[in-house]
Amino acid sequence: MEETVPDLRARLRAGIAAGLRTSLQILKITLPLYVAVDLLKRTPVIDVLGGIFAPAMGLFGLPGAAAFAFIAAFLLNLYAAIAILVPLHLDAFQVTQCGLMMGIAHNLVVEGGVLRSTGARGGFLTLCRIGISAAAGLALHAVHRLAA
Amino acid sequence: MTLEAVGIALLGAMKLAGKLVLIIVPLVTLFELLRHLPVFRRVGEGVDPLMRGIGLTREAALPLFTGIFLGIAYGAGILIRVAQERRLPSRELFLMGLFLATCHAVVEDTLIFVVIGGNGTVMLGVRLVMAVCLTALLARLWRAGRGTPGA
Numbered sequence: 001m002e003e004t005v006p007d008l009r010a011r012l013r014a015g016i017a018a019g020l021r022t023s024l025q026i027l028k029i030t031l032p033l034y035v036a037v038d039l040l041k042r043t044p045v046i047d048v049l050g051g052i053f054a055p056a057m058g059l060f061g062l063p064g065a066a067a068f069a070f071i072a073a074f075l076l077n078l079y080a081a082i083a084i085l086v087p088l089h090l091d092a093f094q095v096t097q098c099g100l101m102m103g104i105a106h107n108l109v110v111e112g113g114v115l116r117s118t119g120a121r122g123g124f125l126t127l128c129r130i131g132i133s134a135a136a137g138l139a140l141h142a143v144h145r146l147a148a
Numbered sequence: 149m150t151l152e153a154v155g156i157a158l159l160g161a162m163k164l165a166g167k168l169v170l171i172i173v174p175l176v177t178l179f180e181l182l183r184h185l186p187v188f189r190r191v192g193e194g195v196d197p198l199m200r201g202i203g204l205t206r207e208a209a210l211p212l213f214t215g216i217f218l219g220i221a222y223g224a225g226i227l228i229r230v231a232q233e234r235r236l237p238s239r240e241l242f243l244m245g246l247f248l249a250t251c252h253a254v255v256e257d258t259l260i261f262v263v264i265g266g267n268g269t270v271m272l273g274v275r276l277v278m279a280v281c282l283t284a285l286l287a288r289l290w291r292a293g294r295g296t297p298g299a
Binding site (some may be wrong): 005006008011012014015016018019020022023026027029030035038039042046077079082083085086087091092095096098099101103104107111114115117118119120121122125126128129132136139141 | 160162176211220232238243248249250251258275
């Protein structure tokens, strides 16, 4: 476990460098996705495809088009999901709902692999995440409807 | 599809990306600065009773807290190394995995959704409560020394 601790300057530099590297990755994902969704919104594509998912998304109080953000969250990461969500102009509850559900279940391929490498049951845990995410979403929607 | 529409889309995308970068760079820098503090390395001692409540021992504290704050993908290096070096039993690995599955990278995840208009208390609170309850429940159902659930 022992590793040499670099001095403060080196850590600061390493931290900023890591932050910028992460930012670049985020830019590469969010820019094209946001632009694509914002432009597609001017066509019927989003509405028609979103309509397919509307019944399922409705269970959580979300519009059908939010399904695209869920697909992006599951396969890629939360930044991809956010790039799709923002042009959809959801209300505060819907953003919270997405944040809760996607916070629990996202980046499933990569993170499932990491969990497996620790020796835990990665595949089963990934199924648990999707289940827990859905349960949390149903519960929050129920509470929101009662409060409204 | 006009050029204007493309311009508006690009502007919106840049705004969003800018907000995200403003969160990520300070956050990652802060993690890198704090990562080596002795407090973080000896985190196991103070949280012993809490850990026992969810069926975990002190050995699991470092990977657990790494996951909660850094996330599974970002904290992967530490998670994998510690889990292998300390030879955590499969029951503990699964309980830790279940906790982290529900509740990880809480700072970053919550902040980026707060930036686009979400309620941070609700998102963080529900995840934390669910993770603690589920892990504590499973720890009680699955006593040490018995088989693996889902096997």
